[in-house]
Amino acid sequence: xxxxxxxxxxxxxxxxRPTRSARRRSRAIPPPSNRLHNFPVQLTSFVGRERxxxxxxxxxETTRLLxxxxxxGCGKTRLALQVAADSLEKFADGVWLVELASLADPAFVPNxxxxxxxIPEQPNRPLTETLAxxxxxxxxxxxxxxxxxxxxxxxxxxxxxxxxxxxxxxLATSRQTLGIEGELRYRVPSVRLPDVGRPPAVNRSxxxxxxxxxxxxxxxxxxxxxxxxxxxxxxxxTPQIATRVGREGEPRVGRGQQIAR
Numbered sequence: 001x002x003x004x005x006x007x008x009x010x011x012x013x014x015x016x017r018p019t020r021s022a023r024r025r026s027r028a029i030p031p032p033s034n035r036l037h038n039f040p041v042q043l044t045s046f047v048g049r050e051r052x053x054x055x056x057x058x059x060x061e062t063t064r065l066l067x068x069x070x071x072x073g074c075g076k077t078r079l080a081l082q083v084a085a086d087s088l089e090k091f092a093d094g095v096w097l098v099e100l101a102s103l104a105d106p107a108f109v110p111n112x113x114x115x116x117x118x119i120p121e122q123p124n125r126p127l128t129e130t131l132a133x134x135x136x137x138x139x140x141x142x143x144x145x146x147x148x149x150x151x152x153x154x155x156x157x158x159x160x161x162x163x164x165x166x167x168x169x170x171l172a173t174s175r176q177t178l179g180i181e182g183e184l185r186y187r188v189p190s191v192r193l194p195d196v197g198r199p200p201a202v203n204r205s206x207x208x209x210x211x212x213x214x215x216x217x218x219x220x221x222x223x224x225x226x227x228x229x230x231x232x233x234x235x236x237x238t239p240q241i242a243t244r245v246g247r248e249g250e251p252r253v254g255r256g257q258q259i260a261r
Contacts, residue, residue, distance in 0.1 A: 036094035063184040070188035076173040093140035101146035106153035132164035139167045147174040
């Protein structure tokens with residue numbers, strides 16, 4: 001009896017599980033980010049200052065370092081953020097905010113810039129050199145906010161970065177100029193309030209209710225409806241209080257009674 005040919009079953013490929021070290025390496029590599037800015041979410045809309053925005057944008061086209069100066073509270077930060085947000089399309093590598101207002105140690109100014117750009121420190125290499133090497137070919141705008149209390153550190157770092165890269169522009173806010181070669185200063189004016197006009201003068205010779213007088217919000221009692229009756233409450237007069245003062249010197253008032261004033 002002839003033997004039947006044996007059927008060959010194709011073996012399935014064995015999938016090996018990745019090793020523990022490979023899984024750790026895959027977790028350590030962050031996914032690519034498509035962000036081009038790190039602006040905080042604004043809770044209010046920006047209104048006004050069209051002339052200042054247009055002037056600052058025009059100056060950024062002609063200089064690599066523009067400092068917005070002015071007194072505290074005049075709106076430098078909010079104005080700079082609006083200009084930076086409007087300039088996103090002009091910088092292929094994004095616009096990045098570096099906040100220095102809460103920084104007290106000038107030695108950590110480079111660390112603040114590296115944190116904003118998500119650049120890790122390299123061993124045995126100064127952080128300023130790491131930043132300069134990273135920005136060497138970048139086309140981006142750095143918004144450095146609050147430089148006045150760290151003026152010397154900002155002056156040194158900004159000058160180093162501008163000399164290392166010819167395509168990086170810096171928009172800084174400070175209460176005073178930074179004193180860097182090539183710096184252009186734009187003084188931010190204080191916020192102007194709308195002209196609502198002066199209140200009309202009071203004509204004291206005209207009685208209320210006559211033409212030329214000013215209404216002070218008087219409402220006739222007849223228009224308030226029928227009066228409501230308040231609950232009865234016993235009132236204690238001054239002589240009664242004097243007779244009810246105890247030895248401790250505190251007035252004794254019974255329940256449901258109120259001291260008259």
